[in-house]
Amino acid sequence: MNEVAAPSVFRPPPVTRALETAAAWLLGLLWVLPLVYAVWTAFHPAAYSTRFELGAPLTLQNFVNAWNAAPFARYFLNTTLLVTMVLAAQLVLGTLAAYALARFEFRGRELVFGLVLLQLMVMPDVLIVENYRTMNALGLRDTIVAIGLPYFASAFGIFLLRQTFRTVPKELDDAARVEGASALQVLLKVYVPLARPVYLAYALVSVSYHWNNFLWPLIVTNSVETRPLTVGLQVFSSTDQGVDWSIITAATLMTSAPLLVGFLLFQRQFVQSFMRAGIR
Amino acid sequence: MQRLRAQATPWLLLLPALALLALFTHWPALATVWDSFLSTPKRGRPAHFIGAGNYRGMVEDDVFWQALVNNVVYAIGTIPLSIALAIAMALWVDSRLKGRAFLRLAYFTPTVLPMIAVANIWLFFYTPQYGLLEQITHALGLASHNWLGNRHTVLGAIIVVAVWKEAGFFMIFYLAALQQIPPQLAEAAALEGASRAQYFRRVLFPLLMPTTLFVLINALINSVRMVDHLFVMTRGGPDNASTLLLYYIYQVGFSFWDTGYAAALTVVVLVALGAVAFFQLRVLDPRTHYQ
Numbered sequence: 001m002n003e004v005a006a007p008s009v010f011r012p013p014p015v016t017r018a019l020e021t022a023a024a025w026l027l028g029l030l031w032v033l034p035l036v037y038a039v040w041t042a043f044h045p046a047a048y049s050t051r052f053e054l055g056a057p058l059t060l061q062n063f064v065n066a067w068n069a070a071p072f073a074r075y076f077l078n079t080t081l082l083v084t085m086v087l088a089a090q091l092v093l094g095t096l097a098a099y100a101l102a103r104f105e106f107r108g109r110e111l112v113f114g115l116v117l118l119q120l121m122v123m124p125d126v127l128i129v130e131n132y133r134t135m136n137a138l139g140l141r142d143t144i145v146a147i148g149l150p151y152f153a154s155a156f157g158i159f160l161l162r163q164t165f166r167t168v169p170k171e172l173d174d175a176a177r178v179e180g181a182s183a184l185q186v187l188l189k190v191y192v193p194l195a196r197p198v199y200l201a202y203a204l205v206s207v208s209y210h211w212n213n214f215l216w217p218l219i220v221t222n223s224v225e226t227r228p229l230t231v232g233l234q235v236f237s238s239t240d241q242g243v244d245w246s247i248i249t250a251a252t253l254m255t256s257a258p259l260l261v262g263f264l265l266f267q268r269q270f271v272q273s274f275m276r277a278g279i280r
Numbered sequence: 281m282q283r284l285r286a287q288a289t290p291w292l293l294l295l296p297a298l299a300l301l302a303l304f305t306h307w308p309a310l311a312t313v314w315d316s317f318l319s320t321p322k323r324g325r326p327a328h329f330i331g332a333g334n335y336r337g338m339v340e341d342d343v344f345w346q347a348l349v350n351n352v353v354y355a356i357g358t359i360p361l362s363i364a365l366a367i368a369m370a371l372w373v374d375s376r377l378k379g380r381a382f383l384r385l386a387y388f389t390p391t392v393l394p395m396i397a398v399a400n401i402w403l404f405f406y407t408p409q410y411g412l413l414e415q416i417t418h419a420l421g422l423a424s425h426n427w428l429g430n431r432h433t434v435l436g437a438i439i440v441v442a443v444w445k446e447a448g449f450f451m452i453f454y455l456a457a458l459q460q461i462p463p464q465l466a467e468a469a470a471l472e473g474a475s476r477a478q479y480f481r482r483v484l485f486p487l488l489m490p491t492t493l494f495v496l497i498n499a500l501i502n503s504v505r506m507v508d509h510l511f512v513m514t515r516g517g518p519d520n521a522s523t524l525l526l527y528y529i530y531q532v533g534f535s536f537w538d539t540g541y542a543a544a545l546t547v548v549v550l551v552a553l554g555a556v557a558f559f560q561l562r563v564l565d566p567r568t569h570y571q
Binding site (some may be wrong): 009010012020021027028031032035036037038041050054055067070092093094097099100101106109112115116118119121122123124125126127128129130131132133134149150151153155156164183208211212214215218219227230233234237238245248249252253255256259260264266267270271275 | 287289290291292296297298299300301303304305306307308309312315326333365367368369372377378379382383384385386387388389390391392393394395396397398400401402404405410411412415445448453455456463466467469470475476479500501504505506508511512526529530533539543544546548550553554556557
């Protein structure tokens, strides 16, 4: 992102300026308040979960308790496998399809593109009843593959890569072909390297989406071996833990931590990626 | 031979993606429509054609109407507010405000967190007696209130969470758009004697229109899709006051296992999404090409 602020040619009176700064900050504080609150509760003994005293003792016990109360290690593994698998499939399938749509002339191309874009509106998230039936028929229910499979072909990814591939100069393509490269070689040697920033952008968006996805995994899994973190957290916090807020918030922070830490470390790339993914 | 190969190449490239799209998007969408005319299979009685039976049941189903109305309220409550906040956030982060690096971080953070996880935090926030909100209202001398337990406030409480979650996401798109606008426009407007409000209303806002429409479409889809927090915070209650369509589909399909009716409910959602698509293609797209 551009760090140079927009030039302020309009000079509002100092009072207006101060009020605006105050409003912006108030909103910012409101926005981080839930998170700050969660951090407070998770790092203090239960007795202080709603008593805000500066001298309150710090503790990691809530995290230890949460970690021991449910198979979170397994959930972390499941989610990691899931997001890796989904991303790998999306990148490969998306690259191939985007290349065909961007650089080949063939009958029915517009129709195919339309059929792809349809998924932007009719997302797998909504087709849970039928997709559950399909997974049952395929014998895939309660597997990690079943969680990811409906998302392998991503209209968003195909669209994004198609737009990028179209900006690659046709001359580069032609030159490679004259030298005898096959379509696949041209794709790998010319297009993919040029689209690297878009791949990074898409990867960040995809990983955070599937790390956070909940409804479909909830439906299609029902064992510890397949459940991703989101579903594991829900099972954990809705059962016998009942009211032990300190442990639940600790578990909540734990499940969000990798994304949150990743976001804090790579903040600029994150924001830039989302921006890049959003510009059409 | 050469020609044939050249024609086959794009189809081979498309094949894997198209096959999966067909299996998990096109086929289920069509199958949903077909299944909505079938009964739910029961022990010893396979699914059979019942015509509009599921739809007749839907018309008489109070919970369905409640979910539909709730969903409309949810959309109206979430979309304009989050878009307005997103614009304000983008303008602030893009200006010379003190601490805008922190603000950008603060606004955007909810976007990267799992909804199901932050719903736990918000649940605690709203909890009667010892939740944070109760402590604040108590300190101000206000009466105690069970925000999630009261049918008049529960939907509002859910909407607040949704706005909090997506405003920062939409901000990013506005930020991207603002950085594409040449600064000379503001200078010219200032030279002409326009005030900052005039510049925003007459120049900036119209230029941001394509972004607003893009965000609007996303927000409309989100108002159908974003139901995760219901699982943690309300389970659609009390008394179905916070049930949304997708959540109701989940209940009907996977708690009551009434798949025929769940298919009919899904058709309603598909029609709504189709209406959004139509609106985008026929009404919005022709108009946004002026940019």
